[in-house]
Amino acid sequence: MRFDILKLIGKNSKRYANLPDSYIKRKMERIYWKTPGWPRHLPKTHQKKKFYFGLERPWTNEFRMLNPASEIPKHEHVEPILNWSFFRGDRVEILTGPDKGKQGVVSVIYEEKNWVIVEGLNTIIDFVGKNKDFPGIPMRKEMPLLVTEDIQLVDPQDLKATKVEWRYTEEGEKVRVSLRTGRVIPIPPSHYETIDYKLPRSYKENDEKDTLKAIVEKVTFKPELKTFEMDIMEKMGIKEDRVQKPTYWY
Structure with missing residues (x-):
């Protein structure tokens, strides 16, 4: 069965990386500038979305050199494995x-x-x-x-x-x-x-640099089926007693 390797980029390139998703996304971005037709004003940007994967990890300089912004990689097919069974240390x-x-x-x-x-x-x-x-x-x-x-x-x-x-x-x-x-x-x-x-489990919280677990888990907002205006009026004790004027459509 054939499967497009590009569909695997989002989740698999970072699952075993132990790095923040935002960091990997920023490192993988390839943006080049192209001047549009007339009138010539601000440059037009295009973001590279197709990459070639080899032994270099997506956040390294070697990966950036293998994937220049102006080149489109050759299409590859990879057999999909829905339930990955191999882990580091096996x-x-x-x-x-x-x-x-x-x-x-x-x-x-x-x-x-x-x-x-x-x-x-x-x-x-x-x-x-x-x-x-x-x-x-x-x-x-x-x-x-x-x-x-x-x-x-x-x-x-x-x-x-x-x-x-x-x-x-x-x-x-x-x-x-x-x-x-x-x-x-x-x-x-x-x-x-x-x-x-x-x-x-061996991590120890640092009061000076880290946000404590108890603070992160504290619930500070409870969503309700109300609009922002209705919520404010209820908390401030405001009652709506105005009567809307009749409207006519012709």
Whole structure:
């Protein structure tokens, strides 16, 4: 089944980024100026909405260089995965390539293309700083793996690869279940780690810099089925006793 990759930009490019949505949107904007026809006055702006996704993340300078404002990227198709089953910190087994049969930990997720990076596996030799006078420094670079064909999750019961399915427990919790053993595969804690602190539950409020949780959760407005004028009149005790003049339509 084919699916337009551009439909995935809004939600998937930032789901595993742990960065504010406004920051990523600002970094992804590509605006160029074009002078309209006669009369020549203020410039006309166009915002780039189609992007090419690779190994560079949408908020980096490398991503900006791959997506100049004046170029339209080649159309790509990506198989849609409605229930994403791989998270940062999962142990997976590689099914193809020279590292077939080896197991590793997922370190980076590229859901725009159904890719993941497995730490230390599926690597190539990349020569950094190579030019005509210098051969470059050889370094290993981890390459992406396709989640639909190249990897499978490892069942924690017997440490073997297995297909998984999302199911619901009796309490209504959505969990991943191994189709081979029926065991629940929990989501690793590293999936919840953020940039500024390790885990949300370990965060400590700072009275000087942060807005306290109790203040944020305090309800200060209750919506009612009244207009603004009706609400003000009720709070100030104003009663409407004026009679509208009759109107006539001809």
